Amino acid sequence: MTDALQAFKGKYPSVPSSCYIDDSSRLIGDIEIGENSSVWPMVAARGDVNYIRIGVRTNIQDGTVLHVSRPSDDLPEGLPLIIGDDVTVGHKCMLHGCILGNRILVGMGAIVMDGVVVEDDVFIGAGTLVPPNKRLESGYLYVGNPMVKKRPLKESELAFLAVSADNYVRLKNDYLNNKQ
């Protein structure tokens, strides 16, 4: 289906045929992606020293880097990267060893560091740095470096989270149908 997938230590990315994975991205090792998700050009995702899980209808946009932390004495399980359903990860983000719930917008260029937990229905503004081990509360906008909890999300913004995911499901269907 795509040249983008690579095995590592006997683990090969699991990707349903309903997903669009751009050929220029690279997905390595222990990665599982849910139905109707999409991975856009130049994404690097390494499930090598831990695992990566991505839910359904989630989009990982161009140039984003996904990685994990290895097990250590302090943290015997290490830190996998888990991304939920209907999540929009904007262009050139960095998500490292963190957990994201459902219906989240990660704005362009945001960095989300180890041990962070993002609850459902959250906006992370473009360029935001989310420091290690923070918990982002459901229903809020977070922006800036250092990050601040800016304000509750409006009803229109909460609705947009699902709309954004839907838009990307439609777009990836166009790409799947128009591949030469």
Ligand SMILES: CC(C)(COP(=O)(O)OP(=O)(O)OC[C@H]1O[C@@H](n2cnc3c(N)ncnc32)[C@H](O)[C@@H]1OP(=O)(O)O)[C@@H](O)C(=O)NCCC(=O)NCCS
């Ligand atoms: C976060 C975002 C949605 C806020 O939109 P908004 O309606 O302009 O927000 P507000 O007008 O309520 O702004 C609230 C405050 O946060 C500030 N702010 C907004 N976005 C910010 C950002 N990304 N970083 C830092 N501060 C930001 C505003 O300047 C304002 O500051 P003030 O209270 O001092 O005046 C938007 O700026 C953003 O970052 N969107 C991400 C889009 C994206 O990357 N999509 C994925 C790719 S398709």
